Amino acid sequence: MESQHFDIAVIGGGPGGYATALRAAELELSVALINREQRLGGTCLNRGCIPSKALITATRSIHDAHEAARMGINTKVEGIDFVKLKAFKNQSVSDMIDGLFSLLNARKITVFNGEASITAEQQIEIKTTKTDTDQPKNTPITADDIVVATGSRPRPLPDYPFTGALIDSTQALDLAEFPKSAIIVGAGAVAVEFASMWAAAGVDVTLLIRNERVLSHADRRTSMTLTRALAGNGIRLVTHSHVTNVKTGILPSYLGDSTKSAAEATSESTMNGCTTNTASEKQGKVGATVSYTCGNDSTEHECTADVVLAAIGRDPNTDQRWFADAGIALDEQGMVRTDAYGHTSQPGLWALGDITQGPALAYRAFEQGIVIAESVAGLNPKPVNNATVPEIVFSTPEFATVGMTMDEAKADQGIIGPKESSYPMMGNARIRMSGSSGSLTLITGAYIDNPDTPVVLGAHLVAPDASDLIAEAQQLIGNRVPLSQAAGLIHPHPTFSEAFGEALLKADGRPLHTR
Numbered sequence: 001m002e003s004q005h006f007d008i009a010v011i012g013g014g015p016g017g018y019a020t021a022l023r024a025a026e027l028e029l030s031v032a033l034i035n036r037e038q039r040l041g042g043t044c045l046n047r048g049c050i051p052s053k054a055l056i057t058a059t060r061s062i063h064d065a066h067e068a069a070r071m072g073i074n075t076k077v078e079g080i081d082f083v084k085l086k087a088f089k090n091q092s093v094s095d096m097i098d099g100l101f102s103l104l105n106a107r108k109i110t111v112f113n114g115e116a117s118i119t120a121e122q123q124i125e126i127k128t129t130k131t132d133t134d135q136p137k138n139t140p141i142t143a144d145d146i147v148v149a150t151g152s153r154p155r156p157l158p159d160y161p162f163t164g165a166l167i168d169s170t171q172a173l174d175l176a177e178f179p180k181s182a183i184i185v186g187a188g189a190v191a192v193e194f195a196s197m198w199a200a201a202g203v204d205v206t207l208l209i210r211n212e213r214v215l216s217h218a219d220r221r222t223s224m225t226l227t228r229a230l231a232g233n234g235i236r237l238v239t240h241s242h243v244t245n246v247k248t249g250i251l252p253s254y255l256g257d258s259t260k261s262a263a264e265a266t267s268e269s270t271m272n273g274c275t276t277n278t279a280s281e282k283q284g285k286v287g288a289t290v291s292y293t294c295g296n297d298s299t300e301h302e303c304t305a306d307v308v309l310a311a312i313g314r315d316p317n318t319d320q321r322w323f324a325d326a327g328i329a330l331d332e333q334g335m336v337r338t339d340a341y342g343h344t345s346q347p348g349l350w351a352l353g354d355i356t357q358g359p360a361l362a363y364r365a366f367e368q369g370i371v372i373a374e375s376v377a378g379l380n381p382k383p384v385n386n387a388t389v390p391e392i393v394f395s396t397p398e399f400a401t402v403g404m405t406m407d408e409a410k411a412d413q414g415i416i417g418p419k420e421s422s423y424p425m426m427g428n429a430r431i432r433m434s435g436s437s438g439s440l441t442l443i444t445g446a447y448i449d450n451p452d453t454p455v456v457l458g459a460h461l462v463a464p465d466a467s468d469l470i471a472e473a474q475q476l477i478g479n480r481v482p483l484s485q486a487a488g489l490i491h492p493h494p495t496f497s498e499a500f501g502e503a504l505l506k507a508d509g510r511p512l513h514t515r
Contacts, residue, residue: 003140004110006032008376009124011116012149014042016353016365018100020147023373025107032141033109034116034126040104041097042151044362047170052193054092055173056394058085059200063233063396067435080201082177089173112139117322118146122348145348145376148328148336149365152314152354157185157243165288166248166308169194176256178203179306183290185243186311187214189393192230194309196395199235206303208241208292215393219405219460221422225439226399226462232437233396238303240295249285252306316355331357340383342372350376358386388478392467397436400470403458403477409443415457418445423503425463427514429494438463440499442473444483444507454483456507465496472500483508 008024010017013035021033039046065075104111114126124146126139154168162168169190178201184191187209199205213220213227214237231237288308291300316334323330329337329345336351338344344351352368354360367384374381393399409418425431425438443458459473476486487508491501505512 003123003142004032006030006110006141006143008032008145008147008373009034009141009143010147010149011118011124012042012147012151012353013037013040013111014149014151014353014365015044015362016369017042017147017149018104019366019369020149020352020373021109021369022103022107023370024376025109027373027377027379029373029377031107031109032112032143033104034112034114034124036113036115036150038113039097040100040111041093045093045096045100047173049362050093050096051089051173052169052197053394054089055085056193056197058088059197060396062202063200070435080178086176112141114139117320118326118349119322121346122146145350147342147350147352147369147372148344148355149351149353149369150317150320150355152316152360154310155313155315157246157310157312160246160248160310162310164248164250165252165286165306166246166310167251169309169311172307172309175251175307177254179252179255180204181287181305181307182206183208183288183303183305183308184311185290185308186313187211187216188311188313189215189391191309191311192226192393192395192399194311195230195235196233199230199233200396204236204305205234206236206238206305208238208243208290208303210241212239215399218391218399218401219441219458221441222399222401222439222460222462225437226393226395226397229397229437229462230395238292238294238301241292242294243290243292244300245291246308247285247289247291248308249287252286255306314354314360318355333357341375341381342368358384359389359391361389361391364389385478388474390470390474392470394467397438397462397464398466399462400466401458401460402470402474403456404443405458405460406441406443409445409457414448416446416448416451417454418443418457419454419507421503421507423499423506424514425499427502428496428499430496431463431499434464436464438499440503442503442507447480450480454508455480456483456486456504459500461500463496463499469497469500472497 007029009032010021011034021031025031062077065077068075112126114128116124116126119125122142124141128137156162181204182198183206184195185208192214195205195207213223215223287306289304291302318334327346331337335357336355338351338356342350342352350372353365371381390402406420409415421442423440425440431438439462441460444454445457446454456476487504491498
């Protein structure tokens with residue numbers, strides 16, 4: 001069969017892949033986008049960002065209803081219609097995918113469904129996975145440049161593959177109902193978001209974390225504030241815990257048979273040697289029991305729940321044979337080695353997203369895709385600066401961070417006079433009205449090449465709507481706005497954002513409503 005030729009071919013239809021395709025087409029390159037799954041959008045649109053935030057949005061209304069009583073509003077949550085809730089989640093996903101498909105069509109991007117493999121330099125073979133198509137079963141294409149954006153998959157607990165009531169985030173999003181009880185192993189964004197969401201809906205949640213606080217890589221003060229807030233929302237946190245054993249049975253019948261999601265999860269899991277529907281399920285035991293130790297105490301404790309969600313990270317999808325055959329260099333974690341622009345070890349071959357080192361975030365992958373597309377088109381874009389990539393956790397309250405922590409600023413030889421300024425969030429009127437916890441820490445200092453001009457180096461925030469508030473800090477950090485100028489920006493009163501303005505004034509040595 002004669003192969004089709006494109007200026008650029010993208011393997012992977014997730015955020016990084018489709019962003020590359022859209023920008024490349026905008027620059028008048030001919031583009032092929034190869035998507036392994038039936039639906040575009042990858043993990044983010046189908047099994048991550050969009051469905052999880054739809055459910056979080058819904059369960060926050062329960063939290064708000066309970067908070068209303070404190071303010072004199074008498075209301076009652078009578079229950080959850082899970083059929084409608086699931087329809088809301090699925091419609092949220094479908095709307096985004098339909099919009100993406102329309103964009104790809106409008107820009108005349110050729111979309112292939114199938115398993116792609118690089119068979120030779122500039123050559124790709126696509127094994128068709130979609131049955132209702134005229135596309136041949138094996139389609140060869142060639143491209144001047146190839147972009148690999150194959151994404152990642154949930155990481156199982158060591159020695160305990162996902163099976164039965166031991167589930168990953170994909171399966172958790174597709175349960176027929178929320179579980180009555182859940183154990184979550186992990187302390188990162190996925191673990192914290194599910195803990196917040198389920199707790200708001202009345203689930204008995206136990207969160208097993210290895211350290212004293214969630215998000216232990218983040219600013220200490222801010223992550224401790226969030227840890228206390230989670231406990232205040234009824235989540236049982238077991239700190240300094242280490243899982244020693246997991247006894248897994250079947251999912252309780254009320255959680256339903258999530259056939260579609262299970263198929264997707266199996267597709268992800270088989271790439272890591274994990275299976276579903278193992279012998280433990282056939283034993284008929286319901287739920288799961290986790291054994292763990294705490295700190296230096298070797299005494300084993302047990303906790304039983306309807307489900308156990310393992311949320312300890314994700315692994316890159318780079319273990320397919322063709323990665324090695326194509327000569328793509330990987331690091332010790334299985335990540336593709338790239339330079340700042342996305343070049344791999346092979347000419348004309350690029351990589352981005354979760355398979356590269358850096359924050360595994362959809363919006364970082366968007367920008368990586370734009371950089372690669374513009375580089376291929378002969379432009380001269382700036383590479384992605386990971387230091388200005390915000391990290392968001394849609395917990396209750398929300399967590400957001402961007403830039404350096406104090407420890408990182410102290411360790412950076414290019415920074416002069418790092419300083420930490422913390423604003424007491426309870427001094428903000430809107431925070432007090434909301435009844436929420438809050439924390440705001442700014443890291444300031446000067447770069448060695450401009451020692452007389454302090455700037456904002458980092459911002460770490462726990463507050464309602466922190467996911468939106470952090471954008472201001474990102475702009476200040478990325479553009480190195482002088483602290484004196486940033487502190488002079490007016491913030492409307494009374495707003496959550498006003499806290500950021502007050503913190504800037506404090507960092508600049510001229511506090512207004514704080515000491």
